[in-house]
Amino acid sequence: MQQRRLSRRDFLQTTGAVSLAALLSGCFGVGGQSGGGGSAQSIVVWDISTGNDQKLIQDITAKFNQTHPSIHATVQFFQNDPYKQKLQVAMGAHQPPDIFFGWGGGILKSYIDAGDVYDLTPDLNADPAWRDRFLPSSLGAATFNGHIYGIPNDGVQPVVFLYNKDIFAKYKLSIPQTWGDLLNLVKTVRQQGLQPIALGGASKWTYLMYEMYLVDRLGGPQVFDAIMANQPNAWSNPVIIKANTMIQDLVAAGAFGSGFASVSYDTGQASALLYTGKAAMHLMGTWDFGTILNDDPSFIQQGKLGWFPFPAVEGGIGDPSNLTGVPCNYYSVAKTSKAIQACVTYLKDAVLNDEAVDRRIALGEIPPVQGIENKLSSAPHSDWLLFVYRLVQKAVHFQLAWDQALPPQPAQALLANLDQLFLRQISPQQFSANMNQTIGT
Helix, strand or coil, rough: CCCCCHHHHHHHHCCCCCCCCHHHHCCCCCCCCCCCCCCCCCEEEEEEHHHHHHHHHHHHHHHHHCCCCEEEEEECCCCCCHHHHHHHHHHCCCCCEEEEEEEEEEHHHHHCCCCCCCCCCCHHCCCCCHEEEEEEEHHHHHECEEECCEEECCEEEEEEEEEEEEHHHHCCCCCCCCCHHHHHHHHHHCCCCCEECCEEEEHHHHHHHHHHHHHHHHCCHHHHHHCCCCCCCHHHHHHHHHHHHHHHHHHHHHHHCCCCHHHHHCCCCCHHHHHHCEEEEECCCCEHHHHHHCCCHHHHHHHCEEECCCEEEECCCCCCCCEECCCCCEEEECCCCCCCHHHHHHHHCCCHHHHHHHHHHHHHCCEEEECHHHHCCCCCCCHHHHHHHHHHHHHEEEEEEHHHHHHHHHHHHHHHHHHHCCCCCCCHHHHHHHHHHCCCC
């Protein structure tokens, strides 16, 4: 198998284990000093991008420095494994970089609660053209109590169903519009001796996609909002019990085959089930398009890959347009920066400017920026790009993956309990009881 392209989901899964000395080595890079250009204000940006993304950021920053002689921005890139710990140590020492890369959610919230992150809301409100440039749903994971603490810096990656068009055509299958349709589809595919849905259960975080969508479709975002607000027994909401019962019914129906717990997404096994014709569907983040394009380009080039959003759930009150996954990644400004306005200028003029948008589209990414339909329609794989863009554009709510929205300890407990739930080792009620114990931790 060819070398795999690192996805945003890969970044989200990294924790790293490095020594404190290694984390503290080198300069933290606090701005406000004279840098390279005489009297120019210096700002330091921390990022974890690699490959073409890294080259894009370097080029955009170099052009920013040329057109803004009073500011000198320097981007320092780090390996994704130790990055979270490095940033945590820097924040704890009150010596963070001026601008730092992040994913929003629980980790960013912990820095906000500690008073370490600058509130960008006044700057965005002072420049409506900048504020309204972004698709509203993309800002949710960096918005807390109505205040915005991060600016999108790359592409959106919602979770959608991918499907094998050859299988659907051979057995005259229709795209499911409701959960009932999906269950009937599972039954039909099983009767043909195929696995209905690929699932990389060995990676565990893949289970979460079903949990998030079913809870949202049944009860809307407020169910998880109550968990985030540390409301007692929030995990015992009847919506969560029902969603987890539906998950176990899906497992019992043979939707994922019998060996899904030993199939890894991270090594490409789950995706391969789809493009080799062993499975009809795969619920996965849109980064999987790039994985398949890398591993079996002919499958996409020959038009064999199809896609559709997670279906509506009968009787649910959640908006069927709602999405889960990775709204995008963000740049945030440290409150201790000595050059905050220079940081804001960098975010406004360099991050996702017109050139950056064009280059990200060329890399197959979908920036969360308004009015780029024409650019997407003229890019390779435009049908895919426009499908994803319009989903995000129309979404009423875009939920960051729960294992990133939650603090680290509850997030790990969530994945462990989901593993047991899918293996039917615990009941939906036991799942809720176990997770209630993590509230507030």
